[in-house]
Amino acid sequence: MLQKSLIRRLDLITLQLFVAVHEEGTLTRAAAREAIAVSAASKRLMELEVALGISLFVRQAKGMTLTPAGETLLHHARQMLFNVEKMGLELGEHSHGVRGYVRMLANLSAIIQFLPEDLRDFSERHPQVKTDLEERPSSGVIQGVLDGVADLGICSSDSDVKGLHSVLYRRDKLMVLMPADHPLASRSTLAFADTLGSDYVGLHAASSINMRTHAAARKAGKVLRLRIHVPGFDAMCRMVQANMGIGILPQKAYELFGRALGLHAVPLTDDWSDRALILVVRDEAMLSPVSRMLFEQLRGVV
Structure with missing residues (x-):
């Protein structure tokens, strides 16, 4: 009975109002905010609570806060x-000749090193499919796919991965970035512990590389001498060029940014420096046809 009642009485305007009450x-x-009379808004919320048979808000003199049941409904x-909203965007694209829409989240390493060429190849094969790509740290990619913000990550x-389905996408190699005249530049390889006497230029705190380097420093019984955080590999290369410290970055990122600045990079010997990037989805069987096409192409590039 509750399910049938919800189908009849749970409309999008009421849901939007419910979210607005929480946010405001x-x-x-x-x-x-929703351009609804207060009396009509109050009636909608009361009808929603009656339909659900639960209270969604705690009503106080200073405002309204969600009950535990309200928190569940909010999600x-x-x-x-x-x-x-996503459905509207995708249907709207059809009027412009687009035949599909894929939302992707990816970490910085994947976007810089591999996705430009991979997405170009996909676009050449499927010119009527539009891809929306957003950069997030790895943890944010996982959460975004879980929340349905993206089809692929x-x-x-x-x-x-919190239960998401995952397959191998690519592998990369981490290297130590430094000026060409740095004392460590003559080495053919380096153990990370041997670099901890130098100042470091680090990526943003949520990045996988930042977390790996801090964990490795703790394991070595030392503190990473982090001088500055930067948002990306290009900024890291410029800071290293300015003698702000050394850095850790993937080999291809060095080839794209560091080499042109006259910088030097030495491969790390630590196990954690050999990385794998993975492709994650909530449920492979539930992917739309165009998302499945991209998923199949990306999983086959290793």
Whole structure:
């Protein structure tokens, strides 16, 4: 009975209002945001609570806060509203000749090293499919795919995939980036522990490389002498060029950015420097036809 009642009475306007009340904190501000009369907004919320048979908000003098049941509904409401927005975007693209739409999340390493050529090849094969790519750290990729923000994700293999289906995408090699005249530049390979006497230029705190280097320093019984965080590999190369420290980056990123700046890179010998990047999806069987085409192409490039 509850399911049938929800189908009849749970409409998108009410869900949007429910989310707005949570975000604005009061019914008055939420009603103004959604251009609904306060009395009509109040009636919608009461009908929703009656249909569910539970209270969604704790009503206080200073505003409204979610009950535990309200927190549960908030998660599903946001997902439903996102899916409706996504559906509208994808259907709208058809009017411009687009025949499919794929949303992707990927970490910086994948975007810099591999995806430009891989997505170019996919686009040449399927010119009427549009791909929306967003960069996130590996943990953010996992969460985004779980939340339905993206159909596909690419992240570091040492990430907690939280039950997502994963397959190998690519492998890369981490190297120590330094000025050409650095004392370590004459070495053919380096153990990470041998670099810990130098200052470091690090990537942003949530990056897989940053977490790996800090973990390796702790294992060696030392502290990483981090001088500055930067948002990307190009910024790291410029900081190293300016003698702000040395850095850790993938080999291909060095070839793209560091070599042109006259910098030098030495391969690491540590096991963790040989990385795998993985492709993650919620359920391979539930992918749309165009998402499945991209998934199959990316899983076959190793």
